Amino acid sequence: MIKEEEVSQRAFELATRVLGPLVLGGTITPVRPLGARLALAIGDRPIADADLRTRIDVARVRRARLLAAVDTLPDLTGAEWAMVAALNDLVQVTNHELASRLTRGRHVRLLASVRELCEHLPPPRDVRSALGRHATFANVLSVSRTDTLVSWWTGRANFRGQPPTPRLLRWRELRRVRVEPRAVPLSEMCEGLEVVRGEEFADALTMWLSRSPLTDLATATRKAPLFGWSASTLSLVATPLGRTLAWRALARQPVDLVHATVTRAARELPAGFLPAKELADGFAAEVVASMKPKAS
Amino acid sequence: MLDRVAVHQTRLRTPGLGLEAKGVALGSRGLVLLPSIDRLVAFLALFTRGGSLEDILRSLTVEVVRSKLGAREVTLTFNAESSDRMDRVSEVARLAGGYTFTGTSRHFVQYRDAAAPFGYDIAQITPTETALALYHNAFSQTYDVERKIDVRSLLMRLQPHPDPATEREAGARWICAESGLGPALIHYFVRSSVEAEVGVAEWPPESSFDDAPVRRYLFRVPAVPERMGPLLTRTPGLGVFLPVAPGAAVEVGFRHPVNLRACPVFPDAGLVLFRGRGLDPLELPRLPALGDVTAFARVELRKQIGTAKTTAQAIRPDAAAIALRLVPTTEPWRAVTATWIRSEEMAILRHVAYALGPDTLRKARVAFTDEGAFLRQPNGIEGIPVGEFFREIHPGLYIPAGYDAVPAVAPEVLYRALGAPVGQVLFVGRDGRTVGVPNDSFVSLEAALLEAQSWAPLAAEAAFDTSAETQLPEVVLGSVGIRPLRDVAPAAESKPEGGTSEA
Numbered sequence: 001m002i003k004e005e006e007v008s009q010r011a012f013e014l015a016t017r018v019l020g021p022l023v024l025g026g027t028i029t030p031v032r033p034l035g036a037r038l039a040l041a042i043g044d045r046p047i048a049d050a051d052l053r054t055r056i057d058v059a060r061v062r063r064a065r066l067l068a069a070v071d072t073l074p075d076l077t078g079a080e081w082a083m084v085a086a087l088n089d090l091v092q093v094t095n096h097e098l099a100s101r102l103t104r105g106r107h108v109r110l111l112a113s114v115r116e117l118c119e120h121l122p123p124p125r126d127v128r129s130a131l132g133r134h135a136t137f138a139n140v141l142s143v144s145r146t147d148t149l150v151s152w153w154t155g156r157a158n159f160r161g162q163p164p165t166p167r168l169l170r171w172r173e174l175r176r177v178r179v180e181p182r183a184v185p186l187s188e189m190c191e192g193l194e195v196v197r198g199e200e201f202a203d204a205l206t207m208w209l210s211r212s213p214l215t216d217l218a219t220a221t222r223k224a225p226l227f228g229w230s231a232s233t234l235s236l237v238a239t240p241l242g243r244t245l246a247w248r249a250l251a252r253q254p255v256d257l258v259h260a261t262v263t264r265a266a267r268e269l270p271a272g273f274l275p276a277k278e279l280a281d282g283f284a285a286e287v288v289a290s291m292k293p294k295a296s
Numbered sequence: 297m298l299d300r301v302a303v304h305q306t307r308l309r310t311p312g313l314g315l316e317a318k319g320v321a322l323g324s325r326g327l328v329l330l331p332s333i334d335r336l337v338a339f340l341a342l343f344t345r346g347g348s349l350e351d352i353l354r355s356l357t358v359e360v361v362r363s364k365l366g367a368r369e370v371t372l373t374f375n376a377e378s379s380d381r382m383d384r385v386s387e388v389a390r391l392a393g394g395y396t397f398t399g400t401s402r403h404f405v406q407y408r409d410a411a412a413p414f415g416y417d418i419a420q421i422t423p424t425e426t427a428l429a430l431y432h433n434a435f436s437q438t439y440d441v442e443r444k445i446d447v448r449s450l451l452m453r454l455q456p457h458p459d460p461a462t463e464r465e466a467g468a469r470w471i472c473a474e475s476g477l478g479p480a481l482i483h484y485f486v487r488s489s490v491e492a493e494v495g496v497a498e499w500p501p502e503s504s505f506d507d508a509p510v511r512r513y514l515f516r517v518p519a520v521p522e523r524m525g526p527l528l529t530r531t532p533g534l535g536v537f538l539p540v541a542p543g544a545a546v547e548v549g550f551r552h553p554v555n556l557r558a559c560p561v562f563p564d565a566g567l568v569l570f571r572g573r574g575l576d577p578l579e580l581p582r583l584p585a586l587g588d589v590t591a592f593a594r595v596e597l598r599k600q601i602g603t604a605k606t607t608a609q610a611i612r613p614d615a616a617a618i619a620l621r622l623v624p625t626t627e628p629w630r631a632v633t634a635t636w637i638r639s640e641e642m643a644i645l646r647h648v649a650y651a652l653g654p655d656t657l658r659k660a661r662v663a664f665t666d667e668g669a670f671l672r673q674p675n676g677i678e679g680i681p682v683g684e685f686f687r688e689i690h691p692g693l694y695i696p697a698g699y700d701a702v703p704a705v706a707p708e709v710l711y712r713a714l715g716a717p718v719g720q721v722l723f724v725g726r727d728g729r730t731v732g733v734p735n736d737s738f739v740s741l742e743a744a745l746l747e748a749q750s751w752a753p754l755a756a757e758a759a760f761d762t763s764a765e766t767q768l769p770e771v772v773l774g775s776v777g778i779r780p781l782r783d784v785a786p787a788a789e790s791k792p793e794g795g796t797s798e799a
Contacts, residue, residue, distance in 0.1 A: 025767030
């Protein structure tokens with residue numbers, strides 16, 4: 001039995017340290033992993049910090065209005081809270097400080113928890129809630145981590161998502177210190193961890209993305225993980241309004257990449273799923289027909 | 297015997313007595329000893345004739361004291377504060393036959409007089425347990441307090457003296473009428489066009505034999521005509537009162553012994569009516585609600601008025617109904633504030649939208665319908681040269697600019713003939729066909745351009761610029777503490793029960 005005070009406290013941390021920076025921009029400092037049970041226990045609740053709630057609402061509406069003429073969005077639902085928790089845990093999977101040499105199984109265990117949590121998250125009930133989820137998580141693939149490689153005349157040190165130790169930056173000229181920061185996107189954050197394979201992490205991220213189908217479509221031309229039709233994205237484009245939103249989301253991406261992505265994704269659908277394949281093919285054909293590459 | 301205080305004397309024997317800046321011996325309190333209640337009233341009357349009692353009222357205590365021999369006298373004690381105040385009190389007390397003393401708590405010594413300009417000091421203190429010890433050149437006496445006298449109660453108990461001069465004083469009047477006379481007086485005032493306010497006040501039953509409260513009508517008359525004076529003052533059951541202070545009025549023909557204006561003991565919200573001829577005063581803790589007497593004037597209703605039947609009820613001859621037509625007119629265009637943009641002209645509007653100024657975009661309102669877009673601009677639609685222009689002939693009714701409706705009925709009549717629909721804006725086309733657009737569907741053109749992304753790239757770029765100001769989220773990793781997975785269920789444990797559901 002989870003105490004309500006603890007859930008409220010963890011939700012507050014999650015809102016201020018993860019959700020707020022994700023929607024508004026800024027530094028995400030992941031909180032201690034929540035796990036599936038605690039994430040689902042948060043449920044429908046408003047953000048406790050009224051000021052943060054207002055700013056997030058404004059930012060979500062601003063994001064949603066890029067796709068649809070809406071003035072208000074539904075409040076954060078339990079599913080969205082759980083998605084934030086899952087994202088937090090997914091980032092924590094990539095945290096090298098999560099485990100020591102003797103507890104290396106923690107990464108795999110946490111990744112399994114994320115997958116389990118995503119499996120329990122329902123797809124959006126309607127187009128409005130899909131838009132609401134997208135408004136919250138549209139920035140997710142913009143999340144990056146800055147790794148810094150510090151090298152000096154006798155050695156080097158790599159800092160994953162942490163600022164370099166000031167000690168190593170002293171006497172720069174004398175020690176010939178070089179600092180090379182590198183932005184690591186979310187899809188590549190797992191690199192450098194031996195305990196979790198990149199494919200597993202990409203699968204979990206794909207599963208997480210599929211819970212916000214409009215975000216999945218709005219980032220369809222990403223390099224990794226590759227876009228593929230899921231039940232939720234197909235459900236979205238099956239409705240006229242969802243189809244319009246999906247078209248608008250795709251219209252904001254390079255046309256040639258969009259053509260290639262939707263065509264490939266439709267082709268990759270197994271032939272056995274005939275209705276889904278027809279839907280994907282029809283949407284791809286419509287996109288190809290309506291979006292013309294700009295004449296240079 | 298008392299010692300006179302000398303010039304530059306610094307030490308005094310009387311407890312609580314000091315020297316003020318002028319060198320006068322003064323305690324923190326002043327005391328006036330009066331031989332009787334009559335003298336007290338005389339003192340108050342004399343004092344209030346020359347100034348207000350308000351200064352000393354807050355600290356004033358009136359007590360009946362008794363000497364060892366059983367003689368009862370009256371004392372007034374108050375904050376001395378300065379010799380100026382004490383000098384004035386002393387003069388009035390002397391006139392009223394009293395003595396003035398000064399001291400602090402128990403021992404009071406005679407205040408200064410002509411024989412001792414700096415006051416007096418005691419040669420030897422009388423040991424006593426009584427409440428007061430007064431030291432005078434002529435006597436020294438101790439007193440015990442018998443009872444206190446409330447100034448307000450004292451003023452209420454004082455009976456006004458006859459003074460016919462008050463009848464001639466100008467100004468407002470309060471009139472108190474017994475319940476039977478009230479309505480008659482109201483109509484008398486209404487008939488005579490006398491401006492007055494009236495209310496009904498209630499007093500507790502005068503005796504236990506009365507089971508209902510006593511009701512009286514209370515009138516406030518800004519100016520009583522002179523001719524009404526005798527009637528109002530001599531009619532039994534009527535009382536005319538002259539306001540003498542906030543919250544107090546004295547019956548005309550009488551005057552209160554004390555100047556009540558100088559005694560702010562009656563609250564403004566209430567009213568005390570001092571009656572002459574030995575009658576008790578009437579006290580109202582709170583004024584009743586007062587209303588203009590004209591509201592109580594007698595009204596007479598006429599019989600049922602026969603009205604002509606309206607046109608809707610009358611039988612309309614079919615031959616009189618004709619169709620509405622629009623004919624071109626050479627009249628100059630006025631109030632051209634709307635345009636009807638057909639679907640085929642929407643492309644022109646898109647082009648024109650780029651050239652529109654911010655003021656036009658903000659003020660213009662547009663509604664999109666199956667018949668095209670309807671654009672309204674209260675300042676004139678000429679700035680958006682697209683579509684067919686309309687002029688507003690009635691709020692919510694437009695006809696094409698350059699056309700007049702025939703028959704030349706009034707716009708209101710035409711609007712009513714169209715049913716005067718609430719919340720609809722009507723556009724009469726040149727072919728006589730009328731379309732109605734819901735008023736709610738008109739939105740700001742600015743907003744419409746922003747929302748219609750497919751044909752308003754301006755809005756999309758503006759939105760992108762705004763979102764580009766947002767800082768990108770960046771992850772900073774840190775320590776997760778001891779047992780970071782304490783909330784994560786072990787792999788072997790059963791899966792969580794059910795998922796969340798969308799609200």
